[in-house]
Amino acid sequence: MMKSNVANRVRTVFAHIVLILLSFMCLFFFYILFVNATRSHAELQKGFSALPGSHLLENLSNVANDGTFPMFRGILNSLLVSGCSAAICTYFSALTAYGLYAYDFKGKKAAFTFIMAILVMPTQVTAMGFLRLVTNMGMYDSLLPLIIPSIASPSVFYFMYSYLQSSLPLSLIEAARIDGSGEFKTFNRIVLPIMKPAVAVQAIFTFVGSWNNYFVPALVIQSKEKMTVPILIATLRSADYMNFDMAKIYMMITVAIVPIIIVYLILSKYIIAGVTLGGVKE
Numbered sequence: 001m002m003k004s005n006v007a008n009r010v011r012t013v014f015a016h017i018v019l020i021l022l023s024f025m026c027l028f029f030f031y032i033l034f035v036n037a038t039r040s041h042a043e044l045q046k047g048f049s050a051l052p053g054s055h056l057l058e059n060l061s062n063v064a065n066d067g068t069f070p071m072f073r074g075i076l077n078s079l080l081v082s083g084c085s086a087a088i089c090t091y092f093s094a095l096t097a098y099g100l101y102a103y104d105f106k107g108k109k110a111a112f113t114f115i116m117a118i119l120v121m122p123t124q125v126t127a128m129g130f131l132r133l134v135t136n137m138g139m140y141d142s143l144l145p146l147i148i149p150s151i152a153s154p155s156v157f158y159f160m161y162s163y164l165q166s167s168l169p170l171s172l173i174e175a176a177r178i179d180g181s182g183e184f185k186t187f188n189r190i191v192l193p194i195m196k197p198a199v200a201v202q203a204i205f206t207f208v209g210s211w212n213n214y215f216v217p218a219l220v221i222q223s224k225e226k227m228t229v230p231i232l233i234a235t236l237r238s239a240d241y242m243n244f245d246m247a248k249i250y251m252m253i254t255v256a257i258v259p260i261i262i263v264y265l266i267l268s269k270y271i272i273a274g275v276t277l278g279g280v281k282e
Contacts, residue, residue, distance in 0.1 A: 059251040085150035097160035119154035163198040
């Protein structure tokens with residue numbers, strides 16, 4: 001009995017040590033990013049430092065007051081694109097998953113196979129066709145091509161479908177139909193609340209993916225007032241390679257990750273609820 005207790009304590013201590021090391025490895029890079037954002041370009045040229053500098057407000061002012069660099073406009077554009085993409089992607093993916101899960105119809109397997117086939121197709125393969133389509137539809141240099149395609153996301157659909165298989169009994173849907181509930185009412189008031197943990201997880205992933213997306217915005221956006229954060233950061237670096245201000249780049253990256261952290265903190269409780277739900281058996 002005593003040996004068992006000692007072994008459990010050793011495992012517990014080892015697990016805590018591993019978790020502390022992993023936490024340190026994850027947070028260390030954020031700390032270094034913040035430190036670099038507080039140092040001047042000249043100090044950054046001297047090399048690594050673990051101590052913060054005294055140029056935080058100066059760097060923030062330089063980025064905010066740069067007439068050739070609309071930082072706050074870029075953040076608003078990224079917030080609009082990422083927020084709308086996360087909302088419509090999770091909702092319509094959940095709706096599609098519910099349709100394939102709750103209904104039996106001819107061609108159901110073919111539809112599922114088709115969606116999974118799209119999942120393995122790289123974005124770069126269809127880039128030129130997508131660009132031509134956007135241009136012909138008059139949406140070039142607009143934020144709409146960054147938002148509307150988010151409706152169709154095979155990876156999010158597959159996650160939602162798998163979650164429905166493990167958490168939604170079909171008898172619950174049948175009971176709602178017997179009670180006279182409409183299909184959209186059943187989905188919005190019964191199914192969607194059950195899927196909150198899955199929706200929260202995919203909303204975070206979709207938001208971050210859209211926020212960090214550089215390839216598609218670089219194809220369709222030309223005006224500076226419509227550029228998103230990744231493009232603006234790239235313009236900072238490529239404006240003049242010999243004279244660019246590294247402190248401004250670190251400051252912009254620091255500002256850019258703040259919305260992602262806020263979104264994660266808001267939705268993290270639903271992720272924890274999903275993990276808890278999966279570990280409880282009745």
